[in-house]
Amino acid sequence: MPIEEGSRRSSLSESLLQTPRHGAHITVQPSGELTINPEPHGASILSATFNMVNIYVGVGLLSMPYAMRLAGWAGLAGLVAAVCLFGTSALLFVQAFDKLGPDAPHTFPALGQKVLGKPGRYIVAFFALCEFFGGSVVMMMLMWREMEAVLPATGVFGYSATQAAITISLVAMAPQLIAPSLRSLAWLSALGCLTTVLVALTLLVTVGLDPLRSKMPIQPPAGHDLWALGALPAFGIFAAAVSGHSSLPALRSSMHSQQDFPKVVASSFSLMALFYGMICALGYYYFGRAAADLVTVDLANNSIFTGHWVLLPAFTADKLVEACILVNAFTTYPLILLVIQDLAVSTFPHSREVAGARSAHSVARPALLQLLRIIVFLLDAAVGILAYRQFGNILSLVGGLCSITCSLLLPSLCFLLLYWVEIGWAKRCGIMLIMIVGGALLVLITSDNLKAILAPPQHHVSHFELLPGLL
Template sequence: MLGRAKQRDRDQDGSASQPLLSRSEDISPRHSDEVLFSVEDEDDLDESSALSIPDSPESRPGHVRFQEDVQVIGPPLRSTFESREAEFELDTDDLDNETVAQLESTPQSRSSRSRRLRDQSTPLLVGLLDSASARRSSDGALQLQRRDGSAEEEDEEDVDLEALAAKRLEGGGMLDSVANMANSILGAGIIGLPYAMRQAGFVSGIILLVILCGVTDWTIRLIVVNAKLSGRNSYIEIMHHCFGPSGRAAVSFFQFAFAFGGMCAFGIIIGDTIPHVIRLLFPKLETIPVLSLLTKRQFVIALCTICISYPLSLYRSIDKLARASILALLGMLIIVASVLAEGPRVPAELKGDPSARFTVIEPGVFRAIGVISFAFVCHHNSLLIYGSLRTPTLDRFAKVTHLSTALSLVACCTLAISAYLVFTDKTQGNILNNFAGDDTVINVARFCFGLNMFTTLPLELFVCREVIEQYFFSHEPFNMQRHVFFTSVILCSSMIIALITCDLGVMLEITGGASATALAFIFPAACYLRLADLGPAWYSRGKLPAIACVVFGVVIMAISLFSALQKVWTPEGNARICA
């Protein structure tokens, strides 16, 4: 009871009320206003001393005071035992025996665990990266310790937070990305562009170079847009998101076909370049019985493929050949400079018909599209280049793409026009074969280009092998026997094709017409139509370019593939088959 209880008045009938707690003597009228029973509440106490017993004067006779504090204990609040602050306060620095044993584990056990982690399927190339490995740096990954004590990297150093923060902020500028994309475009296909101009005609060839360069620029940026719309980070995952398992199978097949065709083309290039250099350096080598094999095309292809390219192809990590791109770019610059310098000085018997220089259109215009597409395709690298930007935005990537394709177009037109105007109707699939075998400058270019093929061929084999691993064995750990088997089969198959055919132009037509058109024109536009909400009208501004790109790619694929195969299988064609 709160407050004070006063003595009740007597009843009108004269009966007295006996108090419950009183002295042994009768209560006199003078004590009628005394407090007999009192319980103080928290509200009666001073707020500054709520938890202490207040000082009270001497007890007056005639009342009883309870001094015990009254506290109301409610249910505990969740924030007092489940918040992060509470967990931090309750956490102790003491380690239990199990944790100490894990921390004191030997480096051998950590290394064995890291090897088991690495034995799992790890994507190698751009476009085949999963979300975990895409963020992993090959030139210095940090060791990240898991809760169970295992390490993701073999490095035994502790995590440096400053280095980790620096890695989050690192990235290339726009000039670095422009160089990477231009290097991807200016590949081995550039030496086939004069042949493409011969097939299409001078005027049509220039128009096709400009148009296909513009379409390539648009579809490269379209892949990044598709990645943002789908929330995926690789070409294969985008196709799987849009078209399910059939889309994944289609893009895997064409990626394999494009890389395998590139391997065959590179083997042909080795046979077209290295024997010429050996004959120039050792003119009398052909007269020596056994060593004369070094001047034979087939023997050189087999020797270089088995002894050089095959050991390099057995690597599991692509970073072992990271410097190959530098050699490729230097080789392309040497080839362009050599053709420009030596073209006007070739003998008259090697030059083509001057009257066939400024042609408008030729019957092989569709085959030329396949060759040009092979030269411009770099779509499998677009997402990696986008992610390498320090500030990866669509506007910055658009500037990188525009500048890279413009520089590549200038280099391609320079080589194609200068070589075609000299050789016209005699232009071959490998423009270096149009020059004399004793031309010193061209032989330097041949040597650089052939040397580049030693490392470029394993890069393409990595793509073929990784496509097979990801499509058929994505949920299985790494197996060395399977790794060696697929490496050997793929490399030997491409070597046999390179030994049979001498026509690089046909190989570029088939590979570019079938695979490059699908990867560069059909798939990006088809994914965009599936992902973007462009309305029902097919002729709308958003839908019409994508639909036109898909139709263009399908038509070019069918016609160029049919024309290239007809050139090989029918007697009317002039494809050269090596004896």
């Protein structure tokens, strides 16, 4: 079915993954649906670059110093390698969609079906669902961690800060499962970009005001390593930070001059390399081997801002940053949940048409969708509780398994099979080399993180103690 400009998408995942034919911008309707609205002149190279960077830069930013702690200063080379690999796969991914034709739906499952038949549709959808599910778990854990940081360290209502943070977050999220609507969340979602800038500025000011690390509360400052044995999980974090290729077809089609999109990809990945590199270098220089899995934890406990309040007593500068990240995570999680819901439904188009026909006469379909959201929510909570103290490993696992598969291996495979006859042997060998390297990294990073996650904890903590009265 061709995608008409200005048409309303009934499926949220298709709205995110399909490609408008000319310049367009996407707006959120009060019902939670997305509308593709035409722009008469299309996006410029500058605006498309800004949009792409804004989409890609997310939770991974907060764990950049931790990734450097795992790999040492050699981690900067790993970051550059990740940017080059995923930047190349981004260009291959967009070119592969040109083979679908102007009237075909430009979705990742549709591309998989074009390449591998009907099994390809389900294979691609499975890994895409895994990536979104991993992202939802990471977002929920981030919400808990930031809520715990904002609450008093002594806890509230007789519960520890950890117990209270998890309980309050789950209770606050529950109403959005019953009646998901983005009307009240749309303006808050803009805090995502603000949060990114705020974290970078806070870290930059921290190093600028205390370049010798003499004002850190914990003395002496931690040292550094030229290289360390945690390079594999570090690369997983870098992979998660530079993945998000599902948005690329729509970004390219929103441009006035689509032939300039390679410049947008090159500019965007170059900016991400510089931005992530700055956070990596500054964060690792300042916190060294003591870097926590979230840079906000270090800013709160071991920086020049520790204990200095703003606006209100006991509300310190680091808590302001954490509160912004908390709001961003709280408003982003429901959107990810809706994407998982619609991606799961749209994977089976015939079932979806039948369900859509029934929904006009019964409440069965809305009830089933609510049940699906609740199941995903409960799975997120269960996985988050089991791995609460291993945020860095979970983020690296998502990057190593899901991001490498969805944003590196599958795009490269699709391009290779679709353009096999048209490209020369040199390019074929280059793409196959990328896939071999990506496959090896996937196996090594996944196994390394699974060993860390499944290893017995050094200090036994009962998971049932995290949610008193709920488990």
